[in-house]
Amino acid sequence: MLTFYWARGTCARATHIALEDAGASYEARRIDFAKAEQRSPEYLAINPKGRVPALVTPQGVVTETPALLVYIAQTHPQARLADLTDPFAFAQLQAFASYLCSTVHVMHAHDPRGARWADDPSSWADMKQKSHGNMRDCFQLIERAMFKGPWALGDAYSVIDPYLFTIASWLEGHGVDVAEFPRVAAHFRRMGERDSVRRVLDAESA
């Protein structure tokens, strides 16, 4: 049995969808950021980083979206959510995840979470302002050089698809229309029609 910790509107959505895609048996527990539950002693005992997502497995806790997506794919091979056998194909999956995690998510976070990296409110306003163009630049690169189609990595659906969908859902908050990136926009629509995605979005709005 797995216990999955998530919060609304966060990157945990990607792992949440992957758990649904995998047909995993798990219990979902929502962490309320508005109540700072991610910094409670109880949650810090699970994830000392005070972040979501986190997955409690029979062997211990797994954190970090790229690690979780691969873990879910590897432990649910029947769902065929990643090519784990060909090193080059797997490296492409990993590189996509790493770019989303360490560049695109970070660009986004400079809008709501500038206080992580600077102390002065004028710096936060500067970061917020610049984050919008940075997100556009990232998605231009994804559209032009990374997205294979019809799924992120090509013909086969993979755990990268819910991750891309999750981060693309943040574009609207930056005033960037996903329609600027036609292939990503088509992917975004197609993802929104999947039962696994609908179940997760319903859980987030419940």
Add this chain to the structure above:
Amino acid sequence: MLTFYWARGTCARATHIALEDAGASYEARRIDFAKAEQRSPEYLAINPKGRVPALVTPQGVVTETPALLVYIAQTHPQARLADLTDPFAFAQLQAFASYLCSTVHVMHAHDPRGARWADDPSSWADMKQKSHGNMRDCFQLIERAMFKGPWALGDAYSVIDPYLFTIASWLEGHGVDVAEFPRVAAHFRRMGERDSVRRVLDAESA
């Protein structure tokens, strides 16, 4: 044959050491950031992100440190640089790499590269100032909650070791003494004695 693109003082050092640890057959090509070679049309054709590291393989280009480290481990199994078979053990490796990549490297980058995330020089100064304490906080977490010892993941050396070594080498530039973190400091010294590491540091200072 592999062609490895790297630059001095960057996170490419981790992949460079892993290539040496693996006994890989590769040609190293230095990209000179001082001449903005990472933004030359020739290099952008290899890595449209204009970053290092990048590895040209017979099947195509691999980028992003976490992807490269696993790719090298997976294609050089005799070097035993990662436990790729046990999903939980592999998830721990992946989570460590992801934290170094998306949190610690990013904290560091706010010192030299604030212009990525803000436009005003006063914001850059603010980020630079805050980066030092953020790096200390990250290494306190690594020392306390992530580092297993004697190697990063426990008894077995892995590709996480050169990655941790590479990022720990940036502490000095933040005015943070690695000795504040005794287990990481012992690891840093032990890494510096390895032949693979010495060969890479020699190449960087050549």
